[in-house]
Amino acid sequence: MTSPFKRQILADGALEETASLLQQTLVNLVDLALLLKQAHWNVIGKNFRSVHLQLDDIIVTVRDGSDEVAERLAALGKSADGRSCTVASSSSLAKYPDGFQDVPSTVTAVADAMQTTIQGLRDATEKLGDLDPVSEDLVIGISGPLEKHFWMVQAQEA
Template structure:
């Protein structure tokens, strides 16, 4: 399918979609890491961390949807397939089995920082390509940065 009316010039649309795709992959994997951590966190303050992980997940999933829908608006098909995410994610693999609170907090803080780093690189790149896509990534980054602050404030 091809849209007849484009909201962005062709020479800017493709590189914009490429930046969005990179972040889509990062955010999808971040949501998977968050759910894995949510299911497997153990230790003191379990309940608080368990619930906090789901709060971050809501933000992440909304961001994923916003990025994918922006790609579609630009006329590009988002690729969120598991094989694509597994091959191209910038995030480190999450531990298997039960994970203690301290290690969970460290791993989630690292995953958030990686995803935020990807967002920030694309925010800079999009400055010359598409300010609306840039604004979407800024909004996502802002929320994730707040979550990062709250997660890493728990590190010992």
């Protein structure tokens, strides 16, 4: 569907590339939030409670970020697609393991997923700088808090 709006913020070429980068960012963030919830429900073992609670804190940050990206797409006149079928077919994240996972396995899988998401955010930031500085700023704003969570997760592997 074409934009329902009469006016565009960006020129057509920049708009399409920006929307594509934001859509991939959205998909990865939605998938990360789902993965984190799966990890939250299924972590077991020593230090379970602290990891269990930490994952919920990260989920709030990730969901807020995905909402901001989806709303930026809408502001640009593009429909955000966070449907489960789109996320499943387009996410850059590896599949999270089935069943209960001990704390070390959980921390490793979560850190890997966060690293993939952060790399996607950084790649998008680099490309958005020439296309749309507002979207670039948005993605940078999402990256900072997520990178702080990433540090705190992977510090548990040391």
